[in-house]
Amino acid sequence: MIQEKERVEVNATSASITGKMSIFDHEQVVFCQDNATGLKAIIAIHNTTLGPAVGGTRMWTYVSEADAITDVLRLSRGMTYKNSLAGLNIGGGKAVIIGDSRKDKNEILMRRFGKFVNSLNGKYITAEDVGISTRDMEFVKMETDHVVGLPEYLGGLGDPSVVTAYGVYMGMKASMKELSGQDSLTGKKILVQGVGSVGENLIASIVKEKAEVFVSDIYAEKVKKVVDAYGVTAVDPVEVYDMPMDIYSPCALGATLNDENLSHLKCAIICGAANNQLANEERHGKMVLEMGMLYAPDYLVNAGGIINCYGELMGFSKSAAMSKTEKIYTTALEIFQRSKQENIPTYLAANQIAEQRIGSVGKIRSKI
Ligand code: NAD
Numbered sequence: 001m002i003q004e005k006e007r008v009e010v011n012a013t014s015a016s017i018t019g020k021m022s023i024f025d026h027e028q029v030v031f032c033q034d035n036a037t038g039l040k041a042i043i044a045i046h047n048t049t050l051g052p053a054v055g056g057t058r059m060w061t062y063v064s065e066a067d068a069i070t071d072v073l074r075l076s077r078g079m080t081y082k083n084s085l086a087g088l089n090i091g092g093g094k095a096v097i098i099g100d101s102r103k104d105k106n107e108i109l110m111r112r113f114g115k116f117v118n119s120l121n122g123k124y125i126t127a128e129d130v131g132i133s134t135r136d137m138e139f140v141k142m143e144t145d146h147v148v149g150l151p152e153y154l155g156g157l158g159d160p161s162v163v164t165a166y167g168v169y170m171g172m173k174a175s176m177k178e179l180s181g182q183d184s185l186t187g188k189k190i191l192v193q194g195v196g197s198v199g200e201n202l203i204a205s206i207v208k209e210k211a212e213v214f215v216s217d218i219y220a221e222k223v224k225k226v227v228d229a230y231g232v233t234a235v236d237p238v239e240v241y242d243m244p245m246d247i248y249s250p251c252a253l254g255a256t257l258n259d260e261n262l263s264h265l266k267c268a269i270i271c272g273a274a275n276n277q278l279a280n281e282e283r284h285g286k287m288v289l290e291m292g293m294l295y296a297p298d299y300l301v302n303a304g305g306i307i308n309c310y311g312e313l314m315g316f317s318k319s320a321a322m323s324k325t326e327k328i329y330t331t332a333l334e335i336f337q338r339s340k341q342e343n344i345p346t347y348l349a350a351n352q353i354a355e356q357r358i359g360s361v362g363k364i365r366s367k368i
Helices: 017-023 065-085 107-118 134-141 161-180 197-208 220-230 237-242 281-290 304-314 318-326 328-342 346-365
Strands: 028-034 039-047 057-060 091-098 189-193 212-216 247-250
Touching: 017 065, 028 065, 028 107, 039 065, 039 107, 057 065, 065 091, 065 304, 065 346, 091 107, 107 134, 161 197, 161 247, 161 304, 161 318, 161 328, 189 197, 189 237, 197 212, 197 220, 212 220, 212 237, 281 346, 304 318, 318 328, 328 346
Parallel strands: 057 091, 189 212, 189 247
Antiparallel strands: 028 039, 039 091
């Protein structure tokens, strides 16, 4: 694995694709194109030391192909760390489909994508991510068995976002425990940015605990839905980073912890579901620490979804997936402890634990 000091921006425009792959030591990248369906997708397999690469498929309107490549490389690497830290026997991979999920998605597009997944013979196992639903995974399943995140009637454990939200909730409580000695969220000002599948399930839990909840989304109808259902308060997306709050919970897209936003952000805890929240791990992880905010590493607290998917692969129940997800609470406290003892950012403490496991298992594997 690359050391922090050697790390360079994976989105450096000058790098070739294999050059970009070498930065974080990606194993394989597969480009998928089909004129008949209009499918343009990229599958990235980061590391298979622990097992087949498992991670969701994101559908997004990338401005350029370079942006899509950067995203899939960052996301797949994140899955390697997430799966390792959660103690799962699977490696890291991810896929992106370039397009507008509201307009371009249909059965044949998803089935064609399923055929590409199938051609990898199980080295990559897909699931849902932003822009992709359980229903879409049903279409993928028509073409391949290398898919999880399926509805219950197809032998799956249902929508993973419920379990993801539970993990984020556990992460919030652990963060509060770390700061105040008590894990209650009652009366705490929490802003949930992005009220999609995970955001909405998270809101249900924190409202139940009587937190003071604020919400923001780029789609007004989504905001209205949760305001009406839970009595939460809407915040304009442009005002999010100027609002004083106890917990900022990014549940939309990544890289919101960047130079610009961090110069405004006023909160005690950052804990949300979005992948790759730190635009640049090393730089922004350090900034967050120096600003005195407690960052609950994204791939730790959002592991519930992949734990649910792992349950499908291993044949354990939804309640077992929830119990395993509950352990995010204790893992978070361990990471906070390590971060304090070694005076390092929390993301780095998490990375070290994940890398140690991969390194140790890699040693055993090479001896088989
Ligand atoms: P989703 O597509 O259902 O919801 C995302 C929401 O964010 C949408 O409502 C969208 O309109 C909103 N959004 C997009 N850009 C925004 C912006 N700039 N400001 C405010 N809102 C914005 O996705 P989801 O399944 O809820 O996942 C949310 C995040 O959590 C993603 O980053 C995803 O990768 C991550 N995640 C999800 C799971 C899961 O189980 N679904 C698991 C792990 C990580």
